[in-house]
Amino acid sequence: xxxxxxxxxxxxxxxxxxxxxxxxxxxxxxxxxxxxxxxxxxxxxxxxxxxxxxxxxxxxxxxxxxxxxxxxxxxxxxxxxxxxxxxxxxxxxxxxxxxxxxxxxxxxxxxxxxxxxxxxxxxxxxxxxxxxxxxxxxxxxxxxxxxxxxxxxxxxxxxxxxxxxxxxxxxxxxxxxxxxxxxxxxxxxxxxxxxxxxxxxxxxxxxxxxxxxxxxxxxxxxx
Amino acid sequence: xxxxxxxxxxxxxxxxxxxxxxxxxxxxxxxxxxxxxxxxxxxxxxxxxxxxxxxxxxxxxxxxxxxxxxxxxxxxxxxxxxxxxxxxxxxxxxxxxxxxxxxxxxxxxxxxxxxxxxxxxxxxxxxxxxxxxxxxxxxxxxxxxxxxxxxxxxxxxxxxxxxxxxxxxxxxxxxxxxxxxxxxxxxxxxxxxxxxxx
Numbered sequence: 292x293x294x295x296x297x298x299x300x301x302x303x304x305x306x307x308x309x310x311x312x313x314x315x316x317x318x319x320x321x322x323x324x325x326x327x328x329x330x331x332x333x334x335x336x337x338x339x340x341x342x343x344x345x346x347x348x349x350x351x352x353x354x355x356x357x358x359x360x361x362x363x364x365x366x367x368x369x370x371x372x373x374x375x376x377x378x379x380x381x382x383x384x385x386x387x388x389x390x391x392x393x394x395x396x397x398x399x400x401x402x403x404x405x406x407x408x409x410x411x412x413x414x415x416x417x418x419x420x421x422x423x424x425x426x427x428x429x430x431x432x433x434x435x436x437x438x439x440x441x442x443x444x445x446x447x448x449x450x451x452x453x454x455x456x457x458x459x460x461x462x463x464x465x466x467x468x469x470x471x472x473x474x475x476x477x478x479x480x481x482x483x484x485x486x487x488x489x490x491x492x493x494x495x496x497x498x499x500x501x502x503x504x505x506x507x508x509x510x511x512x513x514x
Numbered sequence: 515x516x517x518x519x520x521x522x523x524x525x526x527x528x529x530x531x532x533x534x535x536x537x538x539x540x541x542x543x544x545x546x547x548x549x550x551x552x553x554x555x556x557x558x559x560x561x562x563x564x565x566x567x568x569x570x571x572x573x574x575x576x577x578x579x580x581x582x583x584x585x586x587x588x589x590x591x592x593x594x595x596x597x598x599x600x601x602x603x604x605x606x607x608x609x610x611x612x613x614x615x616x617x618x619x620x621x622x623x624x625x626x627x628x629x630x631x632x633x634x635x636x637x638x639x640x641x642x643x644x645x646x647x648x649x650x651x652x653x654x655x656x657x658x659x660x661x662x663x664x665x666x667x668x669x670x671x672x673x674x675x676x677x678x679x680x681x682x683x684x685x686x687x688x689x690x691x692x693x694x695x696x697x698x699x700x701x702x703x704x705x706x707x708x709x710x711x712x
Contacts, residue, residue: 338707343698348689351698355682360704364697384711 294411295462297385298336300329301377302394303344303369308496314346315395315495317353320504325495326350328397330358332404338362340381341394344369374459375468375475382468388415391468391475393459395495397504399513402490409488410462418467418485420444421460427494430456431476435487444487447476458490517656518598518709519649519671520591521663522606522613524553524684526620528586531608532566535581538573545569554688555666560642563607563627567639575611575635583615588683590702591662594709595620605648607667611637625651646670660712662705664691677712681705 306315316326333339339358343350344366351363364381366372378391390410410419422433422444433455434446447457457476469478479485493504508514523530530553536545545566552562570578595602604617604624611631617624625648629637645663649671652659661668661675664687672678672694680687680695683702692698699705 338704348692351692351700352686355700360699360701362697362699362704362708365692365695367693384708386711 295336295390295407296387297338297340297381297389297465298333299340299342299364299378299381299385299389299391300326300394301342301374301392302326302350303342303347303366303372303377304374304395305345305370306395309498309501314350316350317346318495318501320397320495320501321508324353325395325397326354327357329392329394330354332398332400336390338385340364340385340389342366342377342380344377371472373472373474375473375478376470378475379468379470382465385465387465388413388463389465390460390462392461393494396459396492397495397508397513398460399491401513402492406460406462406488406490409486413462413486416464418464418479418482419462420479420485420487421458421490422455422487423458423490423492424454425491425493426456427500428497431474433457433487442487442489443484445484447480455487455489458492459494460490460492515656516601516658516660516712517603517652518595518601519603519605519652519659519661519675520595521645521661521665521668521671522604522608522616522626524665525663525681526587526591526595526604527616528588528684530684531582531585531612532570534585535570535573535578535612536566538577538581539569541569552667553665553685555669555690559607559667563642564639567609567627570612571636571639575631575637578612579615582612583619585616587616587619588702590706591683592620594706595622603648603652605643605645605661605663605671607643607645609637609639644670646674649674658712660709662709664688666690669694679705679708 302316340362342364366377432453435455533546551557599622602622610626627642628640659675660677661671662679678695680692680698682700
């Protein structure tokens with residue numbers, strides 16, 4: 292049993308850039324939905340919170356078939372909030388720490404397992420911020436420096452290019468999450484420096500991302 | 515004080531009890547039809563309940579209570595209620611004397627439609643419960659009311675509560691209930707874990 296007890300997945304958005312008229316978590320990549328890839332990573336996590344908004348009933352019907360004990364948190368205001376606002380709806384009832392992640396990416400299982408292990412070993416109150424060396428079209432760069440055998444993140448920036456980008460996954464105390472309408476990384480700036488951990492993941496934001504992911508997963512041995 | 519309020523039929527019980535009772539009269543399917551129309555909000559609860567009451571009052575009360583005593587409960591929800599008796603209440607449109615074996619088992623307070631027994635021990639319907647009114651009553655003494663339900667007649671209860679949970683353990687909650695809820699769960703274990711967080 293994983294000792295990371297809570298994972299929150301934000302899946303309330305409309306996914307307009309992908310333009311497929313349905314929530315991104317339901318989009319199939321090589322025959323399997325993004326949500327299915329994500330839930331497989333969370334088999335040992337006790338509480339999975341899925342934030343729903345756009346097409347909420349479709350998402351709940353589908354997700355409920357994959358895993359019966361998901362706690363669906365409704366973001367009725369999804370069209371006017373960002374991911375941070377969605378995360379907060381679950382965070383405000385969680386005691387202790389949780390992983391908060393976007394519902395629009397496929398994460399390399401081995402990398403996620405290592406993230407889970409590191410998160411489980413961290414001390415109460417500590418943050419663990421995921422960064423990726425796979426740079427997307429619209430990156431938020433991360434200033435990352437080695438600290439012994441670990442990595443430390445000191446800043447986020449759109450302009451200052453680095454070898455790492457913010458991977459939209461963070462392990463943190465739930466009571467440090469906040470409402471508001473800024474980007475999640477803007478909120479996380481308040482808690483830097485923090486430990487960083489590299490994960491590999493494919494973000495699916497555009498039709499090009501989707502085509503790339505399909506091709507990539509056919510050639511790479513992630514699963 | 516915090517209060518968890520639960521719908522009874524199809525939330526705490528694993529089945530709708532009125533069609534089950536109607537089985538005693540060979541009217542299970544007819545009662546199910548009426549119940550389904552009511553759950554989805556196609557006919558008003560009060561009218562439908564009056565009709566259903568008039569059919570079911572023909573069954574001896576003792577028989578009704580025996581059938582009710584055998585109704586399967588959602589184990590996890592029943593355990594949660596027993597463990598937190600003082601903080602729980604059943605809020606149901608069902609009739610007080612019919613559900614008595616179930617409320618006795620659960621041991622918490624209950625709000626239901628009310629009746630008085632006539633000289634032949636047949637219940638005479640007195641008042642059909644408005645679930646919203648029950649929550650308003652509870653709010654006088656409780657600072658936080660958390661409601662769990664799934665059907666159209668739970669909507670007034672959701673509207674008056676501080677937190678609303680649409681629970682699809684038996685059947686999918688109706689869309690109107692989902693649309694005014696804060697959380698939606700389909701599993702008794704997940705529901706109880708959520709309740710403990712609230």
